Amino acid sequence: MDLSESYNAAEVEQRWQQIWAERGGGNADCDQGEPFYLLEMFPYPSGRIHMGHVRNYTIGDVYARFLRAKGHRVLHPMGWDAFGLPAETAAIQRGIDPARWTRENISAMRQQLSRLGFSYDWSREVATCDPDYYRWEQLFFLQMLDRGLAYRKKARVNWCDACGTVLANEQVEGEECWRGHSPVRQKELDQWFLRITAYADELLEGLNGLDGWPEKVRTMQRNWIGRSEGVEIEFPIVETGKSLPVFTTRADTLFGCTFVSLAVEHPQAAELARAGGNEEEVCAFIDSISRLETAERAQGKEGIFTGCHAINPINGRSVPVYLANFVLMEYGTGAVMAVPAHDQRDFEFAARYGIEVIPVIEGEDGCLDASSMLEAFEEDGRLHDSGEFSGLSSADGRKAIAKALAEKGSGKEVVNYRLRDWGISRQRYWGTPIPIIHCPNCDVVAVPEADLPVVLPTGVELLEGGGSPLPELEDFVSIRCPQCGAQARRDTDTMDTFVESSWYFIRFASAERDGIPFDRDEVARWMPVDQYIGGVEHAVLHLLYSRFFTRVLRDLGWLEVSEPFERLLTQGMVIKDGAKMSKSKGNVVDPDELVAAYGADTARLFSVFAAPPEKDLDWSDRGVEGAHRFLSRVWRLALAVGAADAGGVVRRSLAWADPGCEGLSKPAAGLRSLVHDTIRRVGRDIGERMRYNTAVAAIMELVNGAYEYRQRDDSSDDAVLDFAVAMTLRLLFPFAPHMCSELWSRVVVGPGVDEIPWPDYDASALVKETIEMVVQVNGKVRGRIQVAADIPETELLELAAKQPRVAAALAGRSPRKTVVVPGRLVSMVV
């Protein structure tokens, strides 16, 4: 081989990928040591990976390779979130079977991932569209059904026309579908729900223990769950004699209640309209509001008097009952006690309909005057005009009034959540069939466990209009009722694809098992995931569902842990030209082209060097070239040093071991010290801080140091240079595994680069005999002195004061105060 042979990434990378594939490099079973479960969010097999995947999976792979070197047994699996709408769309547009389309995409993407050198345990690969996978999901569904955790109800649900299906609340972002920002409207449908609200408190509490999660994600989940404590108060209706419960968090303002407002969907609404003698008008209002979409409803405050009155149980006062557009049936009881003086919405409503405003809370500025108020006073304060409760603070007032109501049987303390149950029915084809049979006699009947899986028929003709073909497939739909034997029909909805991703990480622990979903011992060994890496867009979707599912499976007896993900890293987006890289923006960089032009190692290096993992990454073609240039620089250095042989023929000649500190020249000792410091920095930056950008910077400094060292005239102490080069390769290996393997195999004597353990640094090598100290006068740097590390303080001060610029700054005065920071600086104040 020629010394001047330049770095040919394609050739090198192909060779090593082949070797790793033969060795089964990523298999968790190959490793010994303490188990570590490292996982990146699995992708949807859309056909091609994008730069976001490259970044996500590089962050993971660097960590995996580092952990293995540190002696861990690492579980680092990969799979496919394979059900979902794009497969159906492709099928309709191009006439391909979704199953085939998905399978082909998977194999293309698997190849792309391998081409990037990611070290996965492919023996555990799962695809969620495989009946051997989703059969367990059907089993869990049935078990949840048994325990009342899955149930069916008719409900107003979010409908996305573009997707042709229902969406869960979490999948609606400000009235738009999370996938394509198409509009979402309300529709009344019979749906299957999972009772995530049964775990609301536990999911909320659990967040407190998740120290390894970004605060941002925990806050988002807290807000989403939206727990609020309050009182449910019964208001008897004069005209109907019925009781109307309302929910409030501000029982302290109860004496200020001047009306009650209900959602138009409230079950008592029609009855109140009738009893109030204003039926026609009220019904017309109900009609006009219910026709509107949620977004349109939010325009202003609108309502109508029902003609009925409610009795405030605390003071017997009779107040009018209104229907109002802004009251949500989905929250609390769908009815609200209105206190215009202390709630801005009620204030606006009262102003519009001429309802009385009665202030009952005073702030620090004293009592409010109803006639001059411009807005509601919503803060806590002190109660007045509130009978026996006057004078109490808001907090005490809430407690006292709740207690008084409870004693009268007119109220009870309750907790409300914003979180609602998870609607999982999807009117789509490409998903997990819901294992339910609808029987004319027995109503809803579970498919017997022995009959699982209910296999999704493949090779079907998809409908032009985009609807699910399942209801039309007689072979699939038609079935005998397992209970009474009558002719019955299968449920033709499929499950939300977020259900599959809510437990795939547990399946990975024993993905090969046939007869059971999980092997309890293997799950106990691996779960929870020690480090999870993925995008923040799943903060309240996948990540909340997974926390819920893990608890359900725990309660079903499948595992012990409650929290699925011990630590979470949310990596930033890949940005180009100021916008997120996306097809619609037309600013995508194709990973394949990148790899073809520069190689996988360059792609990997750039994706972790340009920014810390959790920050957005600004794409830069120049930056990619820079990463490539650095790798070439390492390539040349290693070959030049490793091929000390004058004939220009590379031979294995480098010893990788530390030559020790004995008899080194000053520059050699300096280089050796730099190597150890780099080992320290890289280990800390990868292992403890996950700041790969600074880890790479440290390695670059080492390489610069080695080049500098080589430039010296005398070229003794080559053992130190050998050590420096070998350690460069060892430390760089997690980032650029192909090139480092290749170079190591060519020039280093001994075991492979990934066969030697991660090096420990020698702390004594970092201790310098002489150190530079800064001398400050009045906070300004006025000199630097080289001193022995153990110089006595008096001597140090004397030396410092003698520095010409220091002496000039002191101008003959003696310091009023002197501070010495050992090893760093001397600070003098005059």
Place this chain on the structure above:
RNA sequence: GCGAGAGUGGCGAAACUGGCAAACGCACUAGACUUAGGAUCUAGCCCGCUAACGCGGUUGGGGGUUCGAGUCCCCCCUCUCGCACCA
């Protein structure tokens, strides 16, 4: 409006517990090697003044604590993200 996070050179960024602001990289400038350079190597590169040694200023703005603040405390401004009639 509520909540969270962030403001540092021309750019991406660094600064571990308060201790030399700008490591590392990109871009740029000069030089070397060269038939050539969009390869490589060397040097320079926050701003102002200076021929130079230096001097002064600088981490969104203002104040404070401290010998010393990008870092800690208070006030303000801007940007990004999340939630948004949740009673």
